[in-house]
Amino acid sequence: MEDFNMEINQQIHNQATWFTLTNDHNVSVIISDFGATVVAINTPDKNGHVANITLGFMHSHSYLQHHDYFGATVARVAGRLANASWQGHQLDINSTPNHMHGGEHPSLSYTHWNLIKLIKTDSQIGVVLRYISPAGENGYPGRLSISAMFVLDQKNKFTITYFGNTSETTLFNPTTHIYFNLSGNAHAVVDNHEIRINADTIAETDANKLPTGKFLSVADMPYDFRQPQNLGLALSKLPNGLDTPFKLNPQSSLQPQLSLKDPESGRKLGIHTNANSFIVFSTTGFEGDFLVDGTRKMTSQLGLAIEPQMLPDAPNHPNFGNIVITPDNPMIYQTAYTLN
Ligand code: G6D
Numbered sequence: 625m626e627d628f629n630m631e632i633n634q635q636i637h638n639q640a641t642w643f644t645l646t647n648d649h650n651v652s653v654i655i656s657d658f659g660a661t662v663v664a665i666n667t668p669d670k671n672g673h674v675a676n677i678t679l680g681f682m683h684s685h686s687y688l689q690h691h692d693y694f695g696a697t698v699a700r701v702a703g704r705l706a707n708a709s710w711q712g713h714q715l716d717i718n719s720t721p722n723h724m725h726g727g728e729h730p731s732l733s734y735t736h737w738n739l740i741k742l743i744k745t746d747s748q749i750g751v752v753l754r755y756i757s758p759a760g761e762n763g764y765p766g767r768l769s770i771s772a773m774f775v776l777d778q779k780n781k782f783t784i785t786y787f788g789n790t791s792e793t794t795l796f797n798p799t800t801h802i803y804f805n806l807s808g809n810a811h812a813v814v815d816n817h818e819i820r821i822n823a824d825t826i827a828e829t830d831a832n833k834l835p836t837g838k839f840l841s842v843a844d845m846p847y848d849f850r851q852p853q854n855l856g857l858a859l860s861k862l863p864n865g866l867d868t869p870f871k872l873n874p875q876s877s878l879q880p881q882l883s884l885k886d887p888e889s890g891r892k893l894g895i896h897t898n899a900n901s902f903i904v905f906s907t908t909g910f911e912g913d914f915l916v917d918g919t920r921k922m923t924s925q926l927g928l929a930i931e932p933q934m935l936p937d938a939p940n941h942p943n944f945g946n947i948v949i950t951p952d953n954p955m956i957y958q959t960a961y962t963l964n
Contacts, residue, residue, distance in 0.1 A: 640684035642818035643751045645776040653776050657813040659733040660697035660753045670890025675808025679927040693801035696733040698725045702799035703936025704817045704834045715763035735793030743831035750775035774960035783960040790949050797934045797947040803927030805885035808918040814928045818885040821849040823870035835937045845943030865908020869901050889924045894962035900945045905929035932959040
């Protein structure tokens with residue numbers, strides 16, 4: 625049997641518990657039970673220097689103050705839902721006139737989840753957290769139990785799986801709202817990153833960023849990332865940046881559906897998901913008077929949020945995919961991040 629030293633370290637930060645999963649290849653991931661949040665993903669650069677490739681905070685109280693879902697699990701429904709209503713249920717209106725990211729604070733992104741189990745085998749380590757959302761929370765019907773499983777393996781693959789179980793028919797479309805920056809410790813903005821997305825179309829959105837129901841071909845548009853593109857070049861053609869649902873093409877190979885690379889640090893990221901879209905949010909214009917990672921003031925394009933989820937506003941568009949969960953049909957969403 626192979627010798628391994630992978631470990632799970634558990635520490636209390638204020639009132640949150642942080643779980644650090646470390647494999648034998650200098651890769652570690654920190655998960656907080658507050659919001660089932662990915663606090664950090666630490667990977668080596670081309671010279672072996674290890675740094676955090678996500679935007680996060682050094683102190684758990686910062687997660688209480690900054691409500692932009694840094695690394696958080698977003699549910700019950702990520703993205704926007706038209707008129708904050710579904711089958712006569714009035715959901716929280718928090719992106720007027722629509723519902724966004726599960727509703728008003730405190731949503732489950734800003735709540736403590738329960739530790740269900742730690743995982744440790746020869747090849748992987750992980751943690752499972754659970755939150756039970758009571759019927760009526762944020763306006764949603766049904767008591768929804770959400771388990772979030774975070775697993776890091778020896779091949780530098782980090783997988784997040786959400787399991788949903790409900791007492792009544794309701795909606796379930798979670799995401800993990802990680803802002804990536806492969807330079808490490810938010811050393812530089814993400815403009816020099818190269819991005820590839822296996823998407824021929826994007827969902828057109830209105831002034832409130834709600835899908836209109838139409839798909840637009842990416843051909844000859846700054847959204848064409850079917851071949852690797854310099855992100856800064858694309859953003860220079862998009863004054864408001866990206867806050868865009870990319871509809872993923874059917875998978876025809878083992879290639880990740882999205883790849884990101886920072887030529888300077890040499891770090892790469894590949895993402896596979898069983899959801900049908902990524903919302904890519906370039907944080908253009910997001911200036912904040914606070915420090916991310918304890919070092920850098922939040923500025924435009926300091927991070928790139930990549931949100932794997934079913935297309936936003938799916939219940940109102942028959943061809944957007946199903947996000948209705950019933951007591952007989954528990955749902956599983958899985959996204960794997962390959963870290964090189
Ligand atoms: C999401 O699409 C949304 C953005 O519009 C929002 O500002 C951000 O979350 C916090 O990515």
